[in-house]
Amino acid sequence: MFPERLRALRQGRGLSLPELADALNQSLTDYPRERANTGPQIGSWERGVNAPSYIEMMKLADYFDVSLDFLTGREYTEIELDDLFVSTAKLNFDGHQLSSKDKMAIYGMIKGYLHGKQLETNHEKVQSGELTLPLDKI
Template sequence: MGRGLTLEQLAQELNQMDVSYNQKKNTGSQLSKWECGVNTPTYLDIRQLAEFFDVSTDYLCGRAIKKVDLVETLASSADVCFGVQKLDTKEKGELYELIKGFLKGRKERGLHGIAEENGDMQLNLENFDEEDDRC
């Protein structure tokens, strides 16, 4: 995640970002005070940092990534999307059955791992046709 920037360079990068919600200028001294706990960044500052580093504000605030129970999610009335496609109730049921079958087959074949890097699953999406709109 680190980009090898000094605090002054980071402040300059943040000041160059095109964000409508945070118009005040940052300084290396200000960022140093955040880092040392002398001052606390505002929500807008945290939001801008999250955007710059491409992480969530929760991550910057030290909140753990929430585990999602897929069974619960698929059984609920919550919207579930795959890329741009919203899944209806029947599709959510079919997805549940696919996952259940996959896990059963994996267990029967003795496969117990997924390629991971830094705790994130690596997906090959080279042939995945994704549109700009998101669900």
């Protein structure tokens, strides 16, 4: 998955292999112990012959502004919103970064919506006879 994603990102920017190598080499000041990248080296990554180091992966992710998860092909089929809202991750919506207060308010709205939906579903089940509740709970 990584080779395909790297090739798609590079070609999407209209870069040749040497151009991408040059772009990555500009970040060597952030990674002083790394050697310069070359076009053939990146080509070997795209063909799956070799794999980049962790630092090289970080450089690629930074350059293309993508996560390491995306770059390596990890896909999430399910995300628990509880975890997302209580995480320290910066959440953005419509170009605005949400504050902690915003995140908690939105979290509360989602919980309220789901609670109301559950009550509505239970009420419908009671009326159709699928669910029976004690009379004091209706």
